[in-house]
Amino acid sequence: MTRKKKAPEPPVKVLVVGDAHIEPGQRFDRFRWLGRHIVETKPDHIVLIGDWVSMNSLSSFDKKGGTQLENMRVPLDAELGRVALNIIQEEAGRWPIHFVEGNHEYRIKRWWENDAQMEGLCDLADMYDGYIDSYTTYGDYLWINEIGFTHIPFNKVGPIASSGFTTSIAQKVSILAGKSIFFGHSHILDIGRQRRLGSVEPIYAVNVGCFIPPEFDPAYSHNRLNDWWRGVVMVEIMPDATFDISTLSLKRMEQLYE
Ligand SMILES: [Fe+2]
Ligand SMILES: [Fe+2]
Numbered sequence: 001m002t003r004k005k006k007a008p009e010p011p012v013k014v015l016v017v018g019d020a021h022i023e024p025g026q027r028f029d030r031f032r033w034l035g036r037h038i039v040e041t042k043p044d045h046i047v048l049i050g051d052w053v054s055m056n057s058l059s060s061f062d063k064k065g066g067t068q069l070e071n072m073r074v075p076l077d078a079e080l081g082r083v084a085l086n087i088i089q090e091e092a093g094r095w096p097i098h099f100v101e102g103n104h105e106y107r108i109k110r111w112w113e114n115d116a117q118m119e120g121l122c123d124l125a126d127m128y129d130g131y132i133d134s135y136t137t138y139g140d141y142l143w144i145n146e147i148g149f150t151h152i153p154f155n156k157v158g159p160i161a162s163s164g165f166t167t168s169i170a171q172k173v174s175i176l177a178g179k180s181i182f183f184g185h186s187h188i189l190d191i192g193r194q195r196r197l198g199s200v201e202p203i204y205a206v207n208v209g210c211f212i213p214p215e216f217d218p219a220y221s222h223n224r225l226n227d228w229w230r231g232v233v234m235v236e237i238m239p240d241a242t243f244d245i246s247t248l249s250l251k252r253m254e255q256l257y258e
Contacts, residue, residue, distance in 0.1 A: 011236035011244070012145050015043035018184045018232070019051035019102065020211040022080045027213055030250060031084045033257035034211075034232065035091020037248065041234065045144055046095055048132075049184035049208055050102025050151030053081040053124075058107035074111070078122040085131035098142050099124070099132040102151040102185065103159070106138040141181075146241035152185035153177065153205075159185070168192055173205035180204040180243070182235065187212070189229035189247065206245065208233045214250065 015038065020030075038046065057073035085097070105124055112119040125135040134142065141148040152159040153173050160176065162169045170192030173181060180203050187210035195202045209229035231249035238244075 009239050011238050012045070013041070013043040014045045014047055014144055014147075014149075014235045014237065015041065016047045016049055016149065016182050016208045016233045016235060018049055018208040018210040019104075019187055020048070020084065021051055021054045021104070021216075022084055023054045023056055023216070024076065024080065026216055028084060028087055029258070030211065030213055030253070031087040032091055033250075033253040035088040036257040037232070037253060038088070038092040038095055043234065044096065046097045047142065047144075047149045047182070048097065048099050049149060049182070050100045050138070051104040051184065051210075052084070052099065052102070053077055053105060055104050055107045058111050074108075074122055078108070078124060078127055081124065082127055082131070085128055089131060097132045098134045098136065098149070099128060100136045100142055100149055100151055101138040101140075103138060109138075145237040145239075146179060147235070147237055147243065148177075148179055148181040150181065150183050152183055153181060162186070168207075170205045170207045173207075174203055177203050177205055180206075180241070182206045182208055182233070184208055184210065187228040189231075189233075191245075201242065206233065206235075209247075211250065 017034065055074070055077050057077045108122050108124065136142040138151060139154050141150045153176065154160065155176060160169060160172055162172065168190050169186050170190040172192065173183065174192035174194045183205065184207070186207055188207055189209040190207040192205040193202045209231055211232065212228065212230060214230060231247055231253065234246045234248070236244045
């Protein structure tokens with residue numbers, strides 16, 4: 001008599017979408033491809049890692065101040081993010097989508113701080129209600145099976161930045177992290193890793209690239225070294241919190257789903 005082996009617990013599939021930087025004038029077909037990819041791969045969770053919308057109308061809030069004329073464009077900038085979510089929902093139906101706030105969405109909160117009359121206007125957690133299952137504020141972490149998801153990890157002084165050409169941000173993050181982390185912000189694809197003294201499992205920090213269309217070159221990227229990677233990252237997390245990673249470039253998505 002053969003005894004049936006218990007089926008192993010399947011991994012939890014998380015599809016991570018990097019900075020989409022939705023702005024007026026962009027093509028939105030990448031969200032249709034994303035919806036089709038979701039239908040095909042059936043992830044358990046989808047994580048939008050932040051900078052979903054660029055909120056260029058509030059670009060002055062990276063400094064301080066702002067103009068009344070620009071403020072009129074704020075609802076449109078925010079609405080474009082809802083339009084993209086709607087395209088995904090039209091293609092894939094309702095899916096567990098987790099929204100992680102990036103520095104570009106955080107501009108809205110600085111806008112509120114600067115002008116009390118604006119408080120609560122263009123609250124993305126409200127505007128995107130019906131499309132998203134959770135909203136993680138800037139600097140915080142969404143945890144799925146012991147793996148952290150955040151836009152950009154913070155140290156004591158602020159968001160972790162690379163130091164010149166020698167240290168990758170991912171490597172820096174892995175050194176500071178207590179658990180493995182997936183993050184966006186720098187628009188590059190990279191993996192840092194480190195092993196804590198006395199621990200068995202290494203800690204990984206995965207920089208997931210971005211979801212910006214290749215023909216689109218945002219104003220703030222001019223004259224910068226551009227080694228951005230465009231696509232999505234699937235992470236399959238095992239019950240012991242180890243994981244497998246696979247990537248799908250935007251270029252390949254277009255071939256598969258257009
Ligand atoms: Fe970004
Ligand atoms: Fe960012």
